[in-house]
Amino acid sequence: MLTTHQLHIDGRHHTLLPATTLEALRGDLLLVQAGGQSRRTALALALTGRMKPSTGTVAMGHEGSMATLRRRSAIIDAPEVNAPEHHLTVRSLASEDLALVPLKFRDRTRPTEWLVRHGFRDILDKWVEEVDSGRLLHLQLELALADSCVDLVVIDSPDRHTANTDAWLPLLTRLATGELGRGADASSETPLRPLIVVAVVGSIPSDWNGPTAVAGEDIAGGVADGEADGDGSEDADDQAGQDTGGVGLESSSRPSDPGPQAASGLPDTVSEETVSLPTTGMGDDVEPTAGSGVVLERTSDPEES
Template sequence: MLSAETLYVRGRHSALLPPTSLEANAGGLLLVSGDDQSTRTALALVLAGRMRPTSGTLVWGHSAQTGHLRRHAALIDSPEVNAPEQHFRVRDLVAEDLALIPRRNRPRGNAADWLSDEGLSNLGPRWIEELEPAVRLDLLTRLALADVDVELLVFDSPDRHGADPEAWLPAVTGSVSLPSHLVTAVAVVAQIPPDWTGPAAAAGATAGIAEKVPA
């Protein structure tokens, strides 16, 4: 479980992240809404262990150590942080991301081998900018999970690639459906889809997790 209590990040003139509390159950998907991109990115960075909050507590499993969280979490597609360069070909992105995985966990073979094993060989020569949002997110998710130590996925604004939830929600939902790998996911979005009935929270809310019900 990922548990956050009154996380707060101070900015130069105002709060980057107002006090926020939430919980994401192991093996589940939590959607969190944030009003603006800077808030969403700050929250995603904190939840993935890439930024220390000014105050508040964050626990992954039974540990509050940022290093432990960072080792088991992957930040996915964060704009101006680690979103892939549009001029990259898929095979080059795959080669770069696989090289960043600790050697003991790195899949054997090269980028072409990995793409073949994943059934994605047709994507290799394509440019990142050519990929449909759902294909892009699926690729980035698979790359993150190529590291067997990754158990928590934090998506930063996946809905920025398309207003239609079908452009991103199936890929995000599918990330926690792997039968051989227990994965927890948090997607920080501009707006919770109106027909979403799963767990949801909001940046700036300290009441914790809320279960949405159909309208």
């Protein structure tokens, strides 16, 4: 079980995340509503141990270590953090993501073979921007599950790509129940892998009757101070994001030119140890790709690669 208690993050000039208390159970999909992209991304980073809270706690089970939480979690499709770059091919994306998984936690299948095995043969050589948003999300989820150590998956704003919830809601439900990650040729005897799954969304779908939470509220429904006075509005949050450089991370498309925000825009709550930039070739099927995005925490030993 994932739990937070009064999880709160200060931005440079505004509250980035008001105090939030929630819990998510293994096998269930929890939808958390948060206003503004900066707030949603900050919450996703905090839930996976990749952004240090100003106050409050986040823990998985009885383990309160942030390092352990990072190791056992994956963040999916966070804008300006690890959302797939449009200039990559699907094969390149898979090569880079698989190379970031420590060898002891994955098999050594070549990226092309891995894509075929998991049912993505038809999009091998497509550009990321050519792939349907639902299919691209499916690919990112399968790549996250290539790491056998992952027990928690947090998806950042899956509803920003389309108003059609059928493109992502059933997929995330299957992820929580353990039906994903077994490969397209999995038999009925292949064991399920239920996970803790949290989707941070702009609004809760009207037809969703599963577990929900709201940023700035506790489990009982109380509103945090920042929300009560309007600090949690979309406009206020977006302004906070501008003042802090989004969530304090410069756009990953320009790693060689970090700009002024990278030097001075980081909120005090961001832990520099949790973010690293890929600087070498990632797979055995493709050449190294420059500017492929910020990658969080799961870095492989150069000797293993």
